[in-house]
Amino acid sequence: MIAEISSQLAGNGLILRGGFAFAPGEEAFAGARAVLLVGHGGPTIWPHFDAWREGQPPDLADPLDTWSREVIGEVAVRLGARAVSPSDRPYLPFQQWAIRAEGLRPSPLGILMHPKFGLWHAYRGALLFTDPDTAREIGEAMRPAHAPIHLCDGCDGKPCLKSCPVDAYSNDGFAYEACLAHVRSPRGAACRQHGCLDRNACPYGAGYRYPAAQQVFHMRAFIGDEVN
Template sequence: MPQVLGRIADMAQAQALAVMGSVGRDQADLPDGVQTLVLLGPHEPGFWQVFKGSPEYMDGAPDPMDRWSRRVIDAMARQLGARAIYPFGVQPPYPFFSWSLATGRVWSSPVRFLVHDVAGLWASFRGALGFADILDQPPRSEPVCDDCARPCATACPVGALTPQGYDVPACHAFLNSADGQRCMTGGCAVRAACPVSQTFGRVRAQSAFHMRQFHP
């Protein structure tokens, strides 16, 4: 049923979301009753402007993007007869990391963060739609890191994020410094260094928003 994935993609794009990949039960351990899972993330360029105009962004209450995601993806799920599933608000959390790897469009990067065939290291997921039906899967993509010079491996100004691991305290300490304001306002230097990230169209204001959530 490839036309179903096309309809999902069209509905998602109308909300500034994109299908980031899909996975079947034969490829991953999915929740009970779900035969196909479709992962959704920001569609760029355009996502930030849509979100910034939302009531969730403007009402001043906590977790605006999570609340926006629930409203929009819940509505899509109702229209499509699907189940909305989120990477937040549930314990234990759903395994979005392993689900994304199973799509054939996402890989573990040299710095161990997820890298997507379109979003690069800006890869993120706002939620997923779980279907009781088996949907045809699109062809898998070629891994984006295979022919890459891997600038992400050396891009961190303080060496906090490298192939050897992620020194989170060192990252936060740098973000508290004057030099760290470049990452706070423009996004993580490592994520930005990815050649695929650079073609994605994500705006600096959105990166700054996420950095403030990570480092209040």
């Protein structure tokens, strides 16, 4: 089943990002007994999403979420699973699931640091299973990962905390309002055109960095395409 799911996802640039079976008595969403996380490393989804978007209304709200739900939902239907998204309400503990499944830890920017992809990866959804036999298969096939070396621990100088013009990221967290105001302002042109400067300053996973068009798309989604 794992190989079948991987094959179905690959056609849209997606991969399985790990998974696990919930322990007996462990609280899970909607009676789920197991979860498989779906996402990508690097820009592999971009050509598939971009081609799909060409056939959609230009004012379609949340197109990436819509595409992700459509693609992952089709896989879920074939497998008798339930597809869920990080943007679903109530919010599900995707980051905790990811930490448990892949053994990752957050970077200073809050994005989980991956030993291969660096900061250039994402979780687009998950498949939830209630069937006990399927959950047992997932539990046997998707052993929790041993925690990889956390690259941030050995990073000299933490350039990801020194490139933002308004110091949006610090030990105190993310200064959302300051970041948003800057990116929307004339001074934020570099951010709008090239993506988050702090994220791009990270030396790890540079070969998987998103292309300019993908970074611009995410930045426009962040600012609501509003420029002052």
